[in-house]
Amino acid sequence: MKKLIQLEEALLFGLGIYLFSLLDYAWWWFPALLLVPDLSMIGYAFGNKVGAWCYNIAHHRALAIGVYLLGIYLDNETVQLAGVILFAHSSMDRMFGYGLKLEQGFKFTHLGEIGK
DSSP, X not given: OHHHHHHHHHHHHHXXXXXXXXXXXXXXXXXXXXXXXXXXXXXXXXXXXXXXXXXXXXXXXXXXXXXXXXXXXXXXXXXXXXXXXHHHHHHHHHHTTOOOEETTEEEEETTEETTO
């Protein structure tokens, strides 16, 4: 099952790359911005509960899709870019086994414990 989830997430990451290709940005922007959503981990400086909430908001694909669609509605490529980066980053994380966080601590995710 783990390999199937990884394959699904790899395909979704590919979708993120495709959606980025539709935007009028140089390709170097994609890798430059890809890890920006991980700044949400700063929330862990305020405890596991706040950290999990901050991390999960920045890594939730529904938010990413909503931001992307808002960018389409507003005809704003910068907002679309933000949505694509959030989407691609979330897929990349899940492909590597980093899921949405539980409040017990950073290593506890909806995909299981990191490192097991």
